[in-house]
Amino acid sequence: MPSTFIYLASQSPRRRQLLDQLSVRHELLLPRADEDAEALEAERPGELPGDYVERVTLAKLHAARARLKASGLQAAPILCSDTTVALGRRILGKPKDAADAVRTLTLLSGKTHRVITAVALGRGRSEALAVSTSRVHFAPIPPREIERYVASGEPFGKAGAYAIQSALAGWIERIEGSYSGIMGLPLYETAQLLRQAGVGF
Numbered sequence: 001m002p003s004t005f006i007y008l009a010s011q012s013p014r015r016r017q018l019l020d021q022l023s024v025r026h027e028l029l030l031p032r033a034d035e036d037a038e039a040l041e042a043e044r045p046g047e048l049p050g051d052y053v054e055r056v057t058l059a060k061l062h063a064a065r066a067r068l069k070a071s072g073l074q075a076a077p078i079l080c081s082d083t084t085v086a087l088g089r090r091i092l093g094k095p096k097d098a099a100d101a102v103r104t105l106t107l108l109s110g111k112t113h114r115v116i117t118a119v120a121l122g123r124g125r126s127e128a129l130a131v132s133t134s135r136v137h138f139a140p141i142p143p144r145e146i147e148r149y150v151a152s153g154e155p156f157g158k159a160g161a162y163a164i165q166s167a168l169a170g171w172i173e174r175i176e177g178s179y180s181g182i183m184g185l186p187l188y189e190t191a192q193l194l195r196q197a198g199v200g201f
Contacts, residue, residue: 003123003199006077009064014165015081018185024194024201029064029071029078037063041082043093049086049116054129057082057118065122077123077197083184085160086114095161101150104161105168110140113160117181121193128193132186134177136164141171 007029008015019026031037040059043052060080068078085092087107095101112135120129149168155161162168164175164182180187194201 003077003197006079006121006194006199007064007068007073009060009067009078009080012081012184014163014183015185018180018183018187018190019079021180022187022191022194022201024199026079027076029068029073031063032067035063035067041093043091047091048089049084049091049114050131050133052091053082053084053116053118054131056084057120058127058129061120061122061127075124077121077194077199079119079121079190079193081117081119081185081190083115083117083159083182086116087111092160094157094159095155098150101155101161102146105141105146105149105155106143108138108141108160108162109146109171110138112137115160115177115182117178117184117186119186119190119193121197123197126197128196130186130189130193132178132181132189134175134179134182136175136182137173139171139173141168145171 005025008026009029011030041056057080064078064080092104095104115134115136118131154166178186
Protein backbone atom coordinates (compact mmCIF):
# COMPACT_ATOMS: atom_id res chain seq x y z
CA MET A 1 0.00 0.00 0.00
CA PRO A 2 1.35 3.47 -0.85
CA SER A 3 2.11 5.63 2.17
CA THR A 4 0.58 9.11 2.25
CA PHE A 5 3.15 10.57 4.65
CA ILE A 6 6.55 9.90 6.21
CA TYR A 7 8.28 10.63 9.49
CA LEU A 8 11.30 12.93 9.32
CA ALA A 9 13.75 12.14 12.12
CA SER A 10 15.59 15.45 11.94
CA GLN A 11 15.47 18.80 13.71
CA SER A 12 16.78 20.63 10.64
CA PRO A 13 14.36 23.26 9.30
CA ARG A 14 16.22 23.07 5.98
CA ARG A 15 15.32 19.40 5.56
CA ARG A 16 11.67 20.20 6.26
CA GLN A 17 11.83 22.97 3.67
CA LEU A 18 13.33 20.61 1.08
CA LEU A 19 10.65 17.97 1.70
CA ASP A 20 8.03 20.70 1.29
CA GLN A 21 9.66 21.52 -2.05
CA LEU A 22 8.90 17.94 -3.15
CA SER A 23 5.38 18.20 -1.66
CA VAL A 24 6.12 15.26 0.64
CA ARG A 25 3.78 15.15 3.63
CA HIS A 26 5.82 14.60 6.75
CA GLU A 27 5.66 14.66 10.52
CA LEU A 28 8.61 15.07 12.87
CA LEU A 29 9.88 12.11 14.87
CA LEU A 30 12.43 13.77 17.15
CA PRO A 31 14.64 12.31 19.89
CA ARG A 32 13.08 12.13 23.34
CA ALA A 33 14.61 14.02 26.26
CA ASP A 34 16.26 10.83 27.53
CA GLU A 35 18.01 10.11 24.20
CA ASP A 36 21.59 11.22 23.59
CA ALA A 37 21.24 12.13 19.93
CA GLU A 38 24.61 13.91 19.84
CA ALA A 39 26.40 10.69 20.83
CA LEU A 40 25.37 9.14 17.51
CA GLU A 41 27.52 11.72 15.70
CA ALA A 42 30.72 10.98 17.63
CA GLU A 43 33.64 10.29 15.30
CA ARG A 44 35.71 7.11 15.50
CA PRO A 45 39.51 7.24 15.21
CA GLY A 46 40.67 6.80 11.63
CA GLU A 47 37.14 6.74 10.22
CA LEU A 48 36.87 8.09 6.65
CA PRO A 49 34.27 10.80 5.96
CA GLY A 50 32.13 8.63 3.67
CA ASP A 51 32.07 5.74 6.14
CA TYR A 52 31.29 8.15 8.96
CA VAL A 53 28.27 9.77 7.31
CA GLU A 54 26.78 6.41 6.28
CA ARG A 55 27.23 4.95 9.77
CA VAL A 56 25.73 7.98 11.50
CA THR A 57 22.74 8.10 9.14
CA LEU A 58 21.92 4.43 9.70
CA ALA A 59 22.39 4.85 13.47
CA LYS A 60 19.89 7.73 13.36
CA LEU A 61 17.45 5.53 11.42
CA HIS A 62 17.74 2.65 13.90
CA ALA A 63 17.21 5.03 16.83
CA ALA A 64 14.17 6.55 15.11
CA ARG A 65 12.69 3.11 14.43
CA ALA A 66 12.98 2.22 18.11
CA ARG A 67 11.43 5.59 18.99
CA LEU A 68 8.46 4.99 16.67
CA LYS A 69 7.91 1.47 18.02
CA ALA A 70 7.89 2.75 21.61
CA SER A 71 5.59 5.69 20.81
CA GLY A 72 2.55 3.80 19.61
CA LEU A 73 2.22 6.22 16.69
CA GLN A 74 0.89 5.16 13.30
CA ALA A 75 3.38 3.19 11.23
CA ALA A 76 4.92 5.05 8.28
CA PRO A 77 8.29 5.23 6.51
CA ILE A 78 11.06 7.04 8.39
CA LEU A 79 13.54 9.35 6.67
CA CYS A 80 16.93 10.22 8.21
CA SER A 81 19.88 12.15 6.88
CA ASP A 82 23.33 13.32 7.92
CA THR A 83 25.80 15.70 6.31
CA THR A 84 29.52 16.04 6.81
CA VAL A 85 32.17 18.31 5.33
CA ALA A 86 35.46 16.70 4.39
CA LEU A 87 38.81 18.25 3.54
CA GLY A 88 40.78 15.33 2.21
CA ARG A 89 40.40 12.55 4.81
CA ARG A 90 39.62 15.06 7.55
CA ILE A 91 36.06 15.37 8.89
CA LEU A 92 35.05 18.95 9.68
CA GLY A 93 32.05 18.61 11.94
CA LYS A 94 29.93 21.10 13.85
CA PRO A 95 32.14 23.69 15.57
CA LYS A 96 32.50 23.38 19.33
CA ASP A 97 32.86 27.14 19.86
CA ALA A 98 33.71 30.38 18.05
CA ALA A 99 37.44 29.64 17.94
CA ASP A 100 36.75 26.23 16.39
CA ALA A 101 34.45 27.84 13.80
CA VAL A 102 37.18 30.34 12.86
CA ARG A 103 39.73 27.50 12.54
CA THR A 104 37.38 25.47 10.34
CA LEU A 105 36.53 28.33 7.99
CA THR A 106 40.19 29.34 7.77
CA LEU A 107 40.98 25.78 6.68
CA LEU A 108 38.26 25.91 4.00
CA SER A 109 39.24 29.35 2.69
CA GLY A 110 40.71 29.18 -0.82
CA LYS A 111 40.24 25.40 -1.05
CA THR A 112 37.88 22.81 -2.50
CA HIS A 113 36.14 20.51 -0.03
CA ARG A 114 33.55 17.76 -0.23
CA VAL A 115 30.08 17.84 1.25
CA ILE A 116 28.81 14.29 1.76
CA THR A 117 25.16 13.74 2.63
CA ALA A 118 23.66 10.32 3.25
CA VAL A 119 19.91 9.76 3.32
CA ALA A 120 18.22 6.62 4.62
CA LEU A 121 14.62 5.47 4.42
CA GLY A 122 13.18 2.71 6.57
CA ARG A 123 9.84 1.08 5.84
CA GLY A 124 8.71 -2.02 7.65
CA ARG A 125 11.76 -4.25 7.97
CA SER A 126 13.50 -2.83 4.92
CA GLU A 127 15.90 0.07 4.73
CA ALA A 128 17.69 1.80 1.88
CA LEU A 129 20.58 4.24 1.82
CA ALA A 130 21.78 6.72 -0.80
CA VAL A 131 24.77 9.07 -0.72
CA SER A 132 25.34 12.40 -2.47
CA THR A 133 28.83 13.88 -2.74
CA SER A 134 29.38 17.44 -3.92
CA ARG A 135 32.43 19.67 -4.21
CA VAL A 136 32.46 23.26 -3.01
CA HIS A 137 35.26 25.71 -3.80
CA PHE A 138 35.73 28.76 -1.60
CA ALA A 139 37.63 31.77 -2.82
CA PRO A 140 40.11 33.11 -0.24
CA ILE A 141 38.02 34.60 2.60
CA PRO A 142 39.54 37.57 4.44
CA PRO A 143 39.96 36.91 8.17
CA ARG A 144 37.68 39.86 9.03
CA GLU A 145 34.87 38.26 6.98
CA ILE A 146 35.34 34.96 8.81
CA GLU A 147 35.20 36.78 12.16
CA ARG A 148 32.05 38.64 11.11
CA TYR A 149 30.35 35.44 9.94
CA VAL A 150 31.21 33.60 13.15
CA ALA A 151 29.93 36.54 15.21
CA SER A 152 26.55 36.21 13.43
CA GLY A 153 26.08 32.78 15.07
CA GLU A 154 25.36 31.12 11.73
CA PRO A 155 28.17 28.50 11.87
CA PHE A 156 26.93 26.75 15.01
CA GLY A 157 25.15 23.44 14.59
CA LYS A 158 26.38 23.13 10.99
CA ALA A 159 28.96 20.73 9.60
CA GLY A 160 31.92 22.64 8.27
CA ALA A 161 30.78 25.74 10.21
CA TYR A 162 28.74 27.20 7.35
CA ALA A 163 25.45 27.03 5.49
CA ILE A 164 25.43 27.34 1.72
CA GLN A 165 22.24 29.43 1.83
CA SER A 166 23.86 31.98 4.16
CA ALA A 167 25.86 35.17 3.55
CA LEU A 168 29.04 33.11 3.19
CA ALA A 169 27.74 31.98 -0.22
CA GLY A 170 29.21 35.22 -1.53
CA TRP A 171 32.63 33.58 -1.19
CA ILE A 172 31.72 30.31 -2.92
CA GLU A 173 33.31 30.38 -6.35
CA ARG A 174 31.72 27.19 -7.66
CA ILE A 175 30.00 23.99 -6.71
CA GLU A 176 29.87 20.63 -8.45
CA GLY A 177 27.03 18.35 -7.45
CA SER A 178 23.75 18.77 -5.60
CA TYR A 179 22.83 22.13 -4.08
CA SER A 180 20.08 20.47 -2.02
CA GLY A 181 22.58 17.82 -0.91
CA ILE A 182 24.87 20.56 0.36
CA MET A 183 21.88 22.06 2.21
CA GLY A 184 21.36 18.71 3.93
CA LEU A 185 18.92 16.60 1.90
CA PRO A 186 19.74 15.64 -1.71
CA LEU A 187 16.37 15.85 -3.46
CA TYR A 188 17.11 13.51 -6.37
CA GLU A 189 18.35 10.68 -4.14
CA THR A 190 15.54 11.31 -1.63
CA ALA A 191 12.87 11.20 -4.34
CA GLN A 192 14.32 7.96 -5.69
CA LEU A 193 14.19 6.31 -2.27
CA LEU A 194 10.61 7.50 -1.69
CA ARG A 195 9.42 6.23 -5.07
CA GLN A 196 11.08 2.86 -4.53
CA ALA A 197 9.32 2.56 -1.16
CA GLY A 198 5.95 3.42 -2.68
CA VAL A 199 5.58 6.80 -0.97
CA GLY A 200 3.13 8.98 -2.85
CA PHE A 201 3.98 12.65 -3.41
